[in-house]
Amino acid sequence: MSGVALVIVSHSVQLAEGVVELAAQMAKDVALRAAGGTDDGRIGTSFDKVNDAVTELRAAGHDVAILTDLGSATMTVESVLDFLDDEEAAHVKFADGPLVEGAVAAAVTAQVGGDLDAVVAAGRARELFS
Structure with a gap:
């Protein structure tokens, strides 16, 4: 399966996993990964x-x-992005928006076949849920 996948980065393992769980309810075919907390399980x-x-x-x-x-x-994500070569960097983007609403909007956009730019734009759209 290809398409656009999402990585949810939070200071909390539980928050990242919860956002993934919520977004998966709206976008069952989208690959979602939680990256929450430190390597030793702390905030x-x-x-x-x-x-x-x-x-x-x-x-x-x-x-x-x-x-x-x-x-x-965000600084952690920017560091990860800095380590990508140019070819990989074209396939990985940061969506600077509200975490929960942005993740749901991005996941739904990916579910319906949106490309990376469309998914990132959906993830950044703050007014969708105002």
Whole structure:
């Protein structure tokens, strides 16, 4: 299966997994990965968790949209993006928007066949749920 997949990055394992669970209810065919918490299970973010999720999804042939909960999660994602070569970077983008609403909107857009740019735009759209 190809198409656009999502990585949900949160400081909390439970929050990342909950957003994945919610988005999956609206987009059953979209690959979703949670990358929450630190490597040892504390509150925080992990470069390795985010990078591993992106690597797994890219290896399966997906383009990848990434959403985050807070500023330092965004910094972690930006670091992961910085390590991608130019070819891979064309297939992985950050959707800077509201985590829950953005993830649902992005997942639904991916479910109906939206390309990476459309999925990222949906994930960034703050006014969808206002």
